[in-house]
Amino acid sequence: xxxxxxxxxxxxxxxxxxxxxxxxxxxxVEDVNAQLDKMGFNIGLRIADDFLSKNINVGKxxxxxxxxxxxxxxxxxxxxxxTGQVTSWSAGGDECSIIxxxxxxxxxxxxxxxxxxxxxxxxxxGAIRGALEAMHMDVIxxxxxxxxxxxxxxxKFNRIIRENVPAGEDE
Amino acid sequence: xxxxTSLLAFNxxxxxxxxxxxSCVESINKKKKEWTLKNNGELDVSGILKQDDPVISQxxxxxxxxxxxxxxxxxxxxxxxxxxxxxxNRLSSSLEIMKFICKDFWLFIFxxxxxxxxxxxxxxxxxxxxxxxxxxxxxxxxxxxxxxGNYLALPSGIIRGALHSLNVKAIVTASTELLPxxxxxxxxxxx
Numbered sequence: 001x002x003x004x005x006x007x008x009x010x011x012x013x014x015x016x017x018x019x020x021x022x023x024x025x026x027x028x029v030e031d032v033n034a035q036l037d038k039m040g041f042n043i044g045l046r047i048a049d050d051f052l053s054k055n056i057n058v059g060k061x062x063x064x065x066x067x068x069x070x071x072x073x074x075x076x077x078x079x080x081x082x083t084g085q086v087t088s089w090s091a092g093g094d095e096c097s098i099i100x101x102x103x104x105x106x107x108x109x110x111x112x113x114x115x116x117x118x119x120x121x122x123x124x125x126g127a128i129r130g131a132l133e134a135m136h137m138d139v140i141x142x143x144x145x146x147x148x149x150x151x152x153x154x155x156k157f158n159r160i161i162r163e164n165v166p167a168g169e170d171e
Numbered sequence: 172x173x174x175x176t177s178l179l180a181f182n183x184x185x186x187x188x189x190x191x192x193x194s195c196v197e198s199i200n201k202k203k204k205e206w207t208l209k210n211n212g213e214l215d216v217s218g219i220l221k222q223d224d225p226v227i228s229q230x231x232x233x234x235x236x237x238x239x240x241x242x243x244x245x246x247x248x249x250x251x252x253x254x255x256x257x258x259x260n261r262l263s264s265s266l267e268i269m270k271f272i273c274k275d276f277w278l279f280i281f282x283x284x285x286x287x288x289x290x291x292x293x294x295x296x297x298x299x300x301x302x303x304x305x306x307x308x309x310x311x312x313x314x315x316x317x318x319x320g321n322y323l324a325l326p327s328g329i330i331r332g333a334l335h336s337l338n339v340k341a342i343v344t345a346s347t348e349l350l351p352x353x354x355x356x357x358x359x360x361x362x
Contacts, residue, residue, distance in 0.1 A: 006176055007279060
């Protein structure tokens with residue numbers, strides 16, 4: 001059986017080295033955050049295909065509640081090794097938070113005051129946004145809280161992404 | 172032992188790291204050319220290093236993609252080997268150290284033991300892994316062998332970093348002939 005998993009420590013330390021490299025290369029933490037998000041987005045685009053191929057029973061999500069439960073309970077468990085809790089719903093039901101109590105990425109991390117604008121786990125937000133875009137959903141994903149607190153990711157549904165129809169064609 | 176994460180997620184992260192360092196080196200090389208042209212193509216090395224602009228000095232001392240990835244891997248391997256070897260009995264010979272790398276370290280970090288260890292008993296070891304974790308998400312076979320080189324730099328650094336934390340200096344080079352197999356050649360250096 002070919003290996004399918006890797007220890008959380010390996011992932012965490014590799015990610016930590018990446019963040020350190022980005023901090024060295026960029027002059028401000030906003031650029032680091034943007035690069036982490038971009039990398040996460042690219043990862044998410046590919047992970048969506050893998051997720052759907054392995055979870056045949058997950059059909060189309062018809063609302064945010066179902067979507068957020070699949071994200072927190074199944075997707076995060078599969079790819080990060082931890083489950084999240086869905087909480088803090090908005091009145092309209094289009095916005096919620098996912099809390100990750102023991103985020104493996106932040107297990108060995110302290111952030112100096114000098115870098116207090118750094119969004120350490122931004123790559124998770126990018127990955128979620130990329131995965132959902134691969135499924136034609138435009139969702140705004142914001143890292144609300146992180147090191148040293150539990151990771152909180154705020155999701156807000158924006159719109160369904162329609163396929164482009166070539167000019168002259170009728171739907 | 173904490174939770175496992177997905178090997179696919181790790182390999183996609185590794186891919187983004189390789190892409191990032193490749194694009195860094197690409198833009199650095201572009202700036203090098205611009206600076207060289209601006210200065211009539213004369214490469215005065217001491218003049219370059221004396222430049223007031225630290226960016227210009229840095230441009231000419233940055234390494235290749237492989238070097239940057241290998242150095243990053245070195246840090247990873249050093250850190251993780253300290254953890255893995257914490258409860259291990261003292262390793263008193265090169266062979267014992269290499270066996271530890273092939274079994275305990277490899278099992279932890281690559282999720283399986285290495286498949287084969289060979290040595291010429293003169294400080295050169297070769298480790299074979301026929302299903303190397305970090306290459307598992309390539310199409311298997313020969314088609315992408317030539318493109319996989321940058322993906323062996325990080326694990327080479329990981330191995331060198333692990334040996335360094337066991338007080339062994341080494342040069343590690345990697346190659347693949349048939350994906351997802353990998354071969355790591357390790358030259359131990361005199362202490």
